Amino acid sequence: MDVATKPRSLNLSTLILVFLGVGILFGVGLNVYFPGVVQPLDQYFLAPIGKAFLRLIQFVVVPIVFSSLILGLTRIRDANQVRRFVAKLLTCYVLTSAVGVALGMAMALLLKPGSGFSVPLTATTQTHQTQSILSWLVSLIPTNPLEALSTGNLLQIIFSAALIVVGIQMAGEKANPFIELIESIYVISEKILSVILFAAPLGVFALISSVIATQGFKLVSNLFFYVIGLWLATIIMIGFYVLVLSVLEKKPFRFFQCFAPSLSLGFGTASSTATLPIVLQNAEEYGLREDVMGFAVPIGTAIKRDGSAILQGFNALFIAQIYHVPITPELLTAIALSALLVSFSTPGVPGSALITMATVLSAAGLPLEGIAIVAGVDRLTDGIKTVLNITGNVCNALLLSKWEQPAVADPSTVQPLLSEQTE
Numbered sequence: 001m002d003v004a005t006k007p008r009s010l011n012l013s014t015l016i017l018v019f020l021g022v023g024i025l026f027g028v029g030l031n032v033y034f035p036g037v038v039q040p041l042d043q044y045f046l047a048p049i050g051k052a053f054l055r056l057i058q059f060v061v062v063p064i065v066f067s068s069l070i071l072g073l074t075r076i077r078d079a080n081q082v083r084r085f086v087a088k089l090l091t092c093y094v095l096t097s098a099v100g101v102a103l104g105m106a107m108a109l110l111l112k113p114g115s116g117f118s119v120p121l122t123a124t125t126q127t128h129q130t131q132s133i134l135s136w137l138v139s140l141i142p143t144n145p146l147e148a149l150s151t152g153n154l155l156q157i158i159f160s161a162a163l164i165v166v167g168i169q170m171a172g173e174k175a176n177p178f179i180e181l182i183e184s185i186y187v188i189s190e191k192i193l194s195v196i197l198f199a200a201p202l203g204v205f206a207l208i209s210s211v212i213a214t215q216g217f218k219l220v221s222n223l224f225f226y227v228i229g230l231w232l233a234t235i236i237m238i239g240f241y242v243l244v245l246s247v248l249e250k251k252p253f254r255f256f257q258c259f260a261p262s263l264s265l266g267f268g269t270a271s272s273t274a275t276l277p278i279v280l281q282n283a284e285e286y287g288l289r290e291d292v293m294g295f296a297v298p299i300g301t302a303i304k305r306d307g308s309a310i311l312q313g314f315n316a317l318f319i320a321q322i323y324h325v326p327i328t329p330e331l332l333t334a335i336a337l338s339a340l341l342v343s344f345s346t347p348g349v350p351g352s353a354l355i356t357m358a359t360v361l362s363a364a365g366l367p368l369e370g371i372a373i374v375a376g377v378d379r380l381t382d383g384i385k386t387v388l389n390i391t392g393n394v395c396n397a398l399l400l401s402k403w404e405q406p407a408v409a410d411p412s413t414v415q416p417l418l419s420e421q422t423e
Contacts, residue, residue: 019201027212046210053203067186069161072294100309107233113225114321154302204268258286270382300393307385312339319370338363
């Protein structure tokens with residue numbers, strides 16, 4: 001990546017943060033002083049702009065994920081290396097997600113955000129269709145790779161890309177034209193993204209002001225310790241990753257400086273999937289190994305959800321406290337195991353953890369009515385959870401890089417992915 005592009009990245013992150021702050025203030029002002037105009041303004045201005053921006057970002061997500069995965073995997077010529085990458089990456093995921101689940105549960109036990117609540121059993125019940133872990137694993141296999149691409153199913157796209165890479169390696173030189181096509185798709189998608197990012201500050205402003213203006217703070221006051229508990233647990237988990245970066249000698253300050261555009265956009269959009277193209281760009285600037293970046297970052301975006309791991313454990317105990325369910329070792333074990341598994345199947349879109357929460361509550365024998373209680377404030381914690389998801393994803397990729405080749409020099413010396421084409 002050309003050095004001349006760095007100020008542009010830093011300027012983008014600054015603009016996003018400024019518009020994020022202005023959006024919060026604008027939303028508070030509307031909610032407090034002009035409540036009568038909130039509904040029409042949100043319906044005809046804020047919500048459409050926010051949704052349009054998310055759709056623009058999602059426009060380049062699939063081609064960038066698909067092309068970066070194929071390019072990353074084709075650089076790994078050894079099948080044993082692929083197996084090592086998968087085994088080591090999944091090990092990192094399980095261990096770090098377990099820390100997140102434990103942290104969320106510990107915070108709920110410490111703060112007791114559900115104590116003092118008196119919820120009637122006639123509360124609105126929200127039920128969701130859930131599938132078993134076995135059915136979920138089978139669903140990862142697409143019946144049509146084009147359908148996986150058209151629907152944006154990241155897990156199926158990853159599976160399709162892996163199979164295509166196997167075919168590429170078996171085809172040898174005859175696959176070179178296809179690889180060149182994929183490289184062109186990657187470069188073109190990056191250029192489209194650079195155009196879309198001009199709208200990022202306005203999109204973030206519309207998204208955050210819509211949330212603040214429509215939800216306000218009355219609901220937050222009723223669930224104050226719930227919101228504070230989730231924020232504290234999430235920030236502590238980010239601190240855990242700062243410690244990991246320090247141990248790996250990866251310079252935490254430089255890490256957050258390089259990934260500032262991704263993190264600020266993630267906070268505003270609350271979507272890990274929507275930020276993936278920017279994460280890949282920032283990873284190039286940071287100097288993450290190209291084989292690890294093309295392999296680990298898209299996979300982590302699809303399945304690595306530290307924010308969900310914290311939320312599921314915290315929410316389950318919060319609901320148990322509301323309904324005065326005894327906190328037994330059996331209950332804690334059921335919550336911990338189910339929350340860990342469910343965190344890997346949570347989609348990277350706003351509010352998705354509420355959908356998968358039913359699986360954890362069912363596994364722990366807790367009432368599903370509790371979902372309706374926390375649904376109103378979930379969006380207020382989605383932003384910081386997305387920041388954690390991005391941080392955790394990249395840090396786990398760095399763990400894989402260190403584990404696979406401990407003797408690799410400083411990552412800033414590694415040639416970025418497709419640097420010759422993108423300069």
